Amino acid sequence: xxxxxxxxxxxxxxxxxxxxxxxxxxxxxxxxxxxxxxxxxxxxxxxxxxxxxxxxxxxxxxxxxxxxxxxxxxxxxxxxxxxxxxxxxxxxxxxxxxxxxxxxxxxxxxxxxxxxxxxxxxxxxxxxxxxxxxxxxxxxxxxxxxxxxxxxxxxxxxxxxxxxxxxxxxxxxxxxxxxxxxxxxxxxxxxxxxxxxxxxxxxxxxxxxxxxxxxxxxxxxxxxxxxxxxxxxxxxxxxxxxxxxxxxxxxxxxxxxxxxxxxxxxxxxxxxxxxxxxxxxxxxxxxxxxxxxxxxxxxxxxxxxxxxxxxxxxxxxxxxxxxxxxxxxxxxxxxxxxxxxxxxxxxxxxxxxxxxxxxxxxxxxxxxxxxxxxxxxxxxxxxxxxxxxxxxxxxxxxxxxxxxxxxxxxxxxxxxxxxxxxxxxxxxxxxxxxxxxxxxxxxxxxxxxxxxxxxxxxxxxxxxxxxxxxxxxxxxxxxxxxxxxxxxxxxxxxxxxxxxxxxxxxxxxxxxxxxxxxxxxxxxxxxxxxxxxxxxxxxxxxxxxxxxxxxxxxxxxxxxxxxxxxxxxxxxxxxxxxxxxxxxxxxxxxxxxxxxxxxxxxxxxxxxxxxxxxxxxxxxxxxxxxxxxxxxxxxxxxxxxxxxxxxxxxxxxxxxxxxxxxxxxxxxxxxxxxxxxxxxxxxxxxxxxxxxxxxxxxxxxxxxxxxxxxxxxxxxxxxxxxxxxxxxxxxxxx
Numbered sequence: 001x002x003x004x005x006x007x008x009x010x011x012x013x014x015x016x017x018x019x020x021x022x023x024x025x026x027x028x029x030x031x032x033x034x035x036x037x038x039x040x041x042x043x044x045x046x047x048x049x050x051x052x053x054x055x056x057x058x059x060x061x062x063x064x065x066x067x068x069x070x071x072x073x074x075x076x077x078x079x080x081x082x083x084x085x086x087x088x089x090x091x092x093x094x095x096x097x098x099x100x101x102x103x104x105x106x107x108x109x110x111x112x113x114x115x116x117x118x119x120x121x122x123x124x125x126x127x128x129x130x131x132x133x134x135x136x137x138x139x140x141x142x143x144x145x146x147x148x149x150x151x152x153x154x155x156x157x158x159x160x161x162x163x164x165x166x167x168x169x170x171x172x173x174x175x176x177x178x179x180x181x182x183x184x185x186x187x188x189x190x191x192x193x194x195x196x197x198x199x200x201x202x203x204x205x206x207x208x209x210x211x212x213x214x215x216x217x218x219x220x221x222x223x224x225x226x227x228x229x230x231x232x233x234x235x236x237x238x239x240x241x242x243x244x245x246x247x248x249x250x251x252x253x254x255x256x257x258x259x260x261x262x263x264x265x266x267x268x269x270x271x272x273x274x275x276x277x278x279x280x281x282x283x284x285x286x287x288x289x290x291x292x293x294x295x296x297x298x299x300x301x302x303x304x305x306x307x308x309x310x311x312x313x314x315x316x317x318x319x320x321x322x323x324x325x326x327x328x329x330x331x332x333x334x335x336x337x338x339x340x341x342x343x344x345x346x347x348x349x350x351x352x353x354x355x356x357x358x359x360x361x362x363x364x365x366x367x368x369x370x371x372x373x374x375x376x377x378x379x380x381x382x383x384x385x386x387x388x389x390x391x392x393x394x395x396x397x398x399x400x401x402x403x404x405x406x407x408x409x410x411x412x413x414x415x416x417x418x419x420x421x422x423x424x425x426x427x428x429x430x431x432x433x434x435x436x437x438x439x440x441x442x443x444x445x446x447x448x449x450x451x452x453x454x455x456x457x458x459x460x461x462x463x464x465x466x467x468x469x470x471x472x473x474x475x476x477x478x479x480x481x482x483x484x485x486x487x488x489x490x491x492x493x494x495x496x497x498x499x500x501x502x503x504x505x506x507x508x509x510x511x512x513x514x515x516x517x518x519x520x521x522x523x524x525x526x527x528x529x530x531x532x533x534x535x536x537x538x539x540x541x542x543x544x545x546x547x548x549x550x551x552x553x554x555x556x557x558x559x560x561x562x563x564x565x566x567x568x569x570x571x572x573x574x575x576x577x578x579x580x581x582x583x584x585x586x587x588x589x590x591x592x593x594x595x596x597x598x599x600x601x602x603x604x605x606x607x608x609x610x611x612x613x614x615x616x617x618x619x620x621x622x623x624x625x626x627x628x629x630x631x632x633x634x635x636x637x638x639x640x641x642x643x644x645x646x647x648x649x650x651x652x653x654x655x656x657x658x659x660x661x662x663x664x665x666x667x668x669x670x671x672x673x674x675x676x677x678x679x680x681x682x683x684x685x686x687x688x689x690x691x692x693x694x695x696x697x698x699x700x701x702x703x704x705x706x707x708x709x710x711x712x713x714x715x716x717x718x719x720x721x722x723x724x725x726x727x728x729x730x731x732x733x734x
Contacts, residue, residue: 019045093181418487
């Protein structure tokens with residue numbers, strides 16, 4: 001009984017699932033043309049299926065179908081069959097047949113139109129019947145065009161005066177046999193070309209490819225998408241970028257020659273009669289045959305094979321010193337390039353934490369007529385496992401106004417910092433306004449928990465603080481300190497903390513350059529005994545009547561300063577940094593969009609900072625004078641008043657002789673004993689780079705201080721006595 005039931009069930013199921021077939025029109029034929037497509041879909045029965053069409057085709061899909069009646073028979077694995085029949089009628093052209101381009105913008109002559117793509121010489125393209133083609137009775141023009149250097153299908157265009165802007169229009173299309181269709185196209189607005197500004201041009205050596213142009217294009221007035229292509233004056237396409245619906249800044253490297261930057265609407269540039277493009281000519285100067293180029297990459301050679309692998313990172317911000325000269329350049333994402341007169345040179349990176357293990361240091365190279373282009377790559381290993389640092393800089397502090405404070409944290413090495421913490425303590429005289437990113441706030445202490453920094457990563461935080469409207473604050477020094485604590489062990493703790501002092505001022509020149517020595521003792525005197533670094537801050541403000549879109553700062557480093565020791569500091573805004581002409585620092589704030597002071601006074605300010613050492617030895621009486629040039633858009637530069645430092649030995653005023661304190665033992669390992677003639681009120685220990693690493697209050701003539709956590713190196717101890725005088729003594733930590 002059970003077997004009979006099972007057999008009956010199977011028979012019943014076979015009856016329900018008998019094979020069937022249905023024909024569907026995948027593409028209707030156009031008019032009477034054989035360009036249709038049919039698809040047969042079989043279901044039920046037992047696969048696989050075989051197909052037989054009335055046309056003789058044996059596939060599930062047939063192409064080249066003209067209007068008419070068609071049948072298909074499908075046979076399954078059990079030889080069961082099913083048949084379907086369909087009558088297909090011709091249709092007007094559909095948009096997918098015609099292949100219309102769009103949406104189209106309009107040129108300044110207010111012509112609009114359509115562009116169709118048909119089968120070109122390559123046999124590709126959409127279906128189109130025989131010529132001639134007309135749109136609204138207007139004969140279309142045939143043209144083989146090239147889209148940014150790549151051949152496309154045959155294109156047919158028609159243009160006419162626009163009747164409306166910003167609307168969708170419908171047009172009647174007719175081919176040579178009278179087959180019709182309807183075109184649908186968006187009619188844009190007459191193009192109001194974005195402003196295209198050439199921001200910077202650099203020349204190239206004859207035969208070289210390291211000239212450059214930096215340009216910026218803005219917004220099309222109606223938010224229509226525009227593009228910019230780079231081409232030779234002979235019309236050879238070289239490169240392109242999409243722009244026009246955003247402010248876009250880019251740099252291209254080029255050999256000497258004449259070029260065009262051509263703005264065009266994405267599709268309407270194909271309408272030959274519209275002339276919908278705008279070209280700006282420029283020239284990359286030829287620096288001649290007496291010029292050569294040194295270029296290369298500075299990278300972390302993890303495999304230590306002296307060849308850069310794909311996962312080995314480039315090192316940015318490394319100063320390269322070229323002798324004789326000296327001539328300096330700086331790496332960008334690990335790359336550097338500099339033009340030089342022909343001759344014999346050496347090149348060496350200037351880094352305290354990286355070492356090239358493949359080349360002689362410095363590495364020799366020669367630029368000659370036969371070999372004017374040389375490459376020197378630097379394959380580095382780290383001298384320390386991990387080193388991260390922090391720097392602070394600020395804008396002006398004025399009673400009743402907001403002041404800007406920025407902290408830059410950077411990983412100087414390959415290893416990860418681990419999860420880190422940045423802490424800024426601002427002067428309690430000030431009040432917090434805002435910060436980006438948002439910190440945790442406790443009193444006058446701001447804290448950011450920062451994810452691990454990968455190799456050479458950096459970040460800047462920005463803080464706005466309010467200065468009280470108290471005129472009596474003029475001349476008051478405001479003190480700020482920052483600490484960057486890393487999750488992984490930092491081998492150089494001296495640069496993990498920093499202290500900044502800013503003096504409250506009244507009326508002042510908002511575009512200035514200030515210097516402060518690393519000991520913090522003076523802004524106009526470099527103490528040969530106590531100082532090591534000079535910290536410079538260049539401040540600027542837009543006091544005009546409109547937004548400043550691009551700001552460039554240049555600073556020609558005088559011969560008294562050692563550009564090889566340059567270290568970038570905190571800044572108010574993102575920028576690109578380069579070294580030009582061997583000794584000119586250049587900060588470019590492209591698309592900064594700095595508001596003018598009448599619209600937003602607190603946000604109208606900006607600044608950059610850096611530190612640098614003098615060339616040593618430096619003679620007493622040496623004057624270190626420096627200025628900065630600040631360019632707001634294309635206006636003449638604002639030249640800051642000179643920042644002047646005079647190198648001198650300590651005058652002894654307000655100090656005691658060094659014999660008044662003794663440090664034992666010296667060198668020291670764990671505990672340093674201080675023996676003095678008078679009562680010590682406070683002790684400070686300064687690292688070699690001028691940073692305060694220990695500060696203690698003391699009320700005794702003799703005391704001790706633990707130094708076991710200090711890194712090995714030279715330090716300066718400053719003792720302050722009850723009468724306000726100071727004594728200094730250097731010591732060595734083993």
